[in-house]
Amino acid sequence: MFLFAAAEGGTEHNPIVPIWQEVVVGIIAFAVLCYVLMKFVFPRMEQTFQARVDAIEGGIKRAEAAQAEANQLLEQYRAQLAEARTDAARIRDDARADAEGIRQDILAKAREESDRVIAAGKEQLAAERATIVRELRMEVGTIAVDLASKIVGESLTDEARRKGTVDRFLSGLESTGAR
């Protein structure tokens, strides 16, 4: 049967007075719990959290580094390409300049050659003319003397006189021609 105890029944224990044995047990048990969890579990959790942060940040950093390297390479290639283009243009310019120079050289040489040929021709012409004039002069003299001796009937054999006469005659001709 159920007993209806008085409200004040059970004064053996006072609920707000700690039982010292329980305090001791509680302290020991809780100390063991604290020791194990705070030494072996939670620090490792912190480490794991940190490792996770590192992994994520490291990944981002690696990606950034790769991106930077790629950009740098691209820049480098662009620079090289530009340099190659400049080189090519310079080489073309050089070649053009060389060709122009060579052309000018050849032209100059050709002109020189032609001038030389013309000068030689002129010289030769002058020399031949002089020769012809000299021969002509001698022949004209002889012919004129022969003709005169035939006309006059006397042989003007005196060399000195003959030469002097012819020369005078020719000089007279020349001076007349020159006037």
Add this chain to the structure above:
Amino acid sequence: MFGQANVLAQGEAAFPPSVEDFYLPSILPWGAHDSYWFTKITAMVWIAVGILIIFFLASYRKPQLVPTKKQWFAESIYGFVRNNIAVDMIGHAGVRFAPYFTTLFCFILLTNFFAILPFFQISPNSHIAFPAFLAVTSYVLFIYAGIKHHGAVKFIKNSLIPPAPWYILPLLIPIEFFSTFLVRPFSLAVRLFANMFAGHMLLLVFTLGGFAMLSSNAWLAPVSVLSWVMTIALTFLEFLVIVLQAYVFTVLTASYVQGAIAEEH
């Protein structure tokens, strides 16, 4: 509740329940009333400690960057206390205290939870011994943290002398001393103890009341059923109290530590 029903069936329990219902006979030596070294209460404390140690060690034996389900669960408990209590209350310096707060939180939560766990059905925290030493630990912790951070003189000055006109200080200093150094451990301990004590008492009243009414008059059977339904409802309420009190105890400890290491009053 079945345990209590059995006890009732043997006619050994009385209605209304009394304080003595909280003090079960000793297990070793069996049935002794004045031996407290090995009772259901202390056994539950050891079981709680064992469960927590095994759970955390097992789930954190091989921590991985990408956590397993168990590891994730263990980490979420720690992460909750660390981020939502320690860091929120204290700031970055709170990370240092997070391991203790988490241990405290888990211990109180699990021992509280025994109040509604079948076959356990009483929380060790309904004996004031356990809340008391936890409160003393928190008390020592915040004083130690304050002295370590500020030095003894500055800590006591910070704690006792509020920024107030000098003529009101003679009134304020005793109040500050009273509230900071005398009331805090008591309020911490009594809050947790009283909640668990009252919760257990409520469940006892409604459970035993049902039996009492049933046995006194068969016509009261529907009311008995109502009483037991109330027990179930109150068990849900008790669950809320269990979680809330574990949280409150931890948050208050964090708050005391925060106050102790804060730069200004």
